[in-house]
Amino acid sequence: MSGNNVILITGAGGFLGSLLARALQTDPQTPNVRLILVDVIEPKAPSGSNAVTIKANLTNPEEVDAIFQTEYGVPDTVYCLHGIMSRGSEDNFDFGVKVNIDSVRTVLDAARKYGAKAGHVIKFIFTSSLAVYGGPLPDVIEPNTIATPQGAYGMGKLIDEIFINEYTRRGFVDGRILRLPTIVVRAGAPSAAASSFISGIIREPLQGLPSTCPIGTSPSSPDLDLPLWVASPETTIANFLHARRIPADAFFPHTRVVCLPGFTTTVREEIAALAAVAGPEAAALISFGDDETNRRVVSSWPARFDNTYALALGFDVDEGGMVPIVRRFREQLRAGVV
Numbered sequence: 208m209s210g211n212n213v214i215l216i217t218g219a220g221g222f223l224g225s226l227l228a229r230a231l232q233t234d235p236q237t238p239n240v241r242l243i244l245v246d247v248i249e250p251k252a253p254s255g256s257n258a259v260t261i262k263a264n265l266t267n268p269e270e271v272d273a274i275f276q277t278e279y280g281v282p283d284t285v286y287c288l289h290g291i292m293s294r295g296s297e298d299n300f301d302f303g304v305k306v307n308i309d310s311v312r313t314v315l316d317a318a319r320k321y322g323a324k325a326g327h328v329i330k331f332i333f334t335s336s337l338a339v340y341g342g343p344l345p346d347v348i349e350p351n352t353i354a355t356p357q358g359a360y361g362m363g364k365l366i367d368e369i370f371i372n373e374y375t376r377r378g379f380v381d382g383r384i385l386r387l388p389t390i391v392v393r394a395g396a397p398s399a400a401a402s403s404f405i406s407g408i409i410r411e412p413l414q415g416l417p418s419t420c421p422i423g424t425s426p427s428s429p430d431l432d433l434p435l436w437v438a439s440p441e442t443t444i445a446n447f448l449h450a451r452r453i454p455a456d457a458f459f460p461h462t463r464v465v466c467l468p469g470f471t472t473t474v475r476e477e478i479a480a481l482a483a484v485a486g487p488e489a490a491a492l493i494s495f496g497d498d499e500t501n502r503r504v505v506s507s508w509p510a511r512f513d514n515t516y517a518l519a520l521g522f523d524v525d526e527g528g529m530v531p532i533v534r535r536f537r538e539q540l541r542a543g544v545v
C-alpha cells in the first residue's frame with residue numbers, strides 16, 4: 208500500500224528527524240525499510256540500520272539532485288523536515304527565505320521530477336507550524352481559519368504549503384502537510400527560540416539544573432496562566448508515521464493541510480506537573496525573569512485548536528496532560544536515551 212518503503216528524510220540530524228528515523232527503522236508496519244537520511248550536519252543512522260546517510264546543504268540544487276540518486280533508488284516518501292527555526296529565520300530574513308522557502312521548493316521539484324522518472328507519485332510529508340497563524344484569531348482554530356502569519360518563519364511555512372497543495376492538485380506529488388503544535392519536552396540543549404523555555408522549564412530542572420522562565424515574575428504571577436498548544440514527541444512521531452498511510456481521498460479535496468492534534472496547557476500547569484513528578488525542589492530550580500519580547504511572541508500564538516478533523520483522519524492525541532509527558536521524559540533521561 209505504501210510503496211517500496213524507501214523513505215527520504217531531510218533534516219534527519221535534527222530533533223524530530225532523528226526520532227522519526229528511529230521510529231521508522233523499528234516500525235512493524237514498515238518492513239524492510241530503507242532510509243535515506245539527509246542533513247547539513249552529518250546525520251546519524253539509527254543503530255542496527257542500513258540507512259544511507261548524506262551530508263548535504265539543500266540550498267544547493269545539485270546536492271538536492273544527489274539525494275534522489277542513491278543506491279536505494281527513488282523513494283516512495285519524502286519527509287521534508289529541514290529548516291531553520293523561528294528565531295533564526297526572523298533574525299536573518301534572506302537566509303531564512305533561502306532555506307525555508309527556496310530549498311523546500313528545490314526538494315519539491317526534485318520529488319516531482321524523480322517520481323515521474325520512476326513512474327510513481329512521491330508522498331511529500333511536510334512539517335508546518337502554528338506560526339502560520341497570527342493577527343486577530345478566533346478562540347478556537349478551525350480548519351477554515353485563515354492563516355495570516357506575523358513573522359518570517361510562519362510566512363515561509365505558508366508559502367511552502369501553497370506550493371505543496373498545488374503540486375498535489377496537479378498530481379506532481381501526493382502532499383501531506385502537518386501543522387505541528389509546540390513539541391514538549393524537546394531533548395537536548397536550550398535553544399534561542401522564543402518557545403525554548405516551554406521545554407526548558409521541565410528539561411533542565413529534571414537534571415538538577417536551573418532554568419529561567421521568561422513569563423511572569425514569581426511562581427504566583429497571573430502571567431503563568433498563559434495558554435500553550437503542545438504535543439509530546441512520541442505522539443507527534445506516531446502521527447508522522449500515520450501521515451504516510453492515510454489514503455489520499457480521505458483528506459479534504461481542497462487542501463492537504465492538517466493541524467496535528469495537541470492539547471492546551473499553561474506555564475503554571477507545566478510547573479505543577481514538574482513538581483508532581485520530581486518534587487517541589489525541582490520546581491524551585493525555576494527562576495522568573497519576565498522578558499517582555501518573549502512574552503509577546505509566545506502570547507501571539509494560538510493555544511486552542513479543534514482536533515476533530517485530525518482525529519477523523521486517524522491521528523492520535525496525547526491523553527492525561529503534562530504529567531505523563533514529564534514522567535516519560537524523566538525515564539528517558541534516566542535511561543540515557545535523550
Ligand SMILES: NC(=O)c1ccc[n+]([C@@H]2O[C@H](COP(=O)([O-])OP(=O)(O)OC[C@H]3O[C@@H](n4cnc5c(N)ncnc54)[C@H](O)[C@@H]3O)[C@@H](O)[C@H]2O)c1
Nearest residue numbers: 218220221222223246247264265288289290334336387390
Ligand atoms: N519542534 C517543534 O516544536 C516544531 C514545531 C513546529 C514545527 N516544527 C517543524 O518540524 C521540523 C523539524 O523540527 P525540529 O524541531 O526537529 O528542528 P531541528 O532544528 O532540530 O532540525 C532541523 C534540521 O534541519 C537541518 N537543516 C537546516 N538547514 C539545512 C540545509 N540547508 N540543508 C540540509 N539540512 C538543513 C538542520 O541541520 C537540523 O538538523 C521543522 O520543519 C520545524 O519547522 C517543529
Ligand SMILES: *[C@@H]1O[C@H](CO)[C@@H](O)[C@H](O)[C@H]1NC(C)=O
Nearest residue numbers: 247248264265266267302305
Ligand atoms: C549552505 O549553503 C549556503 C549557500 O547556498 C550558505 O550560505 C550556508 O552557509 C551553507 N550552510 C552550511 C551549514 O554550510
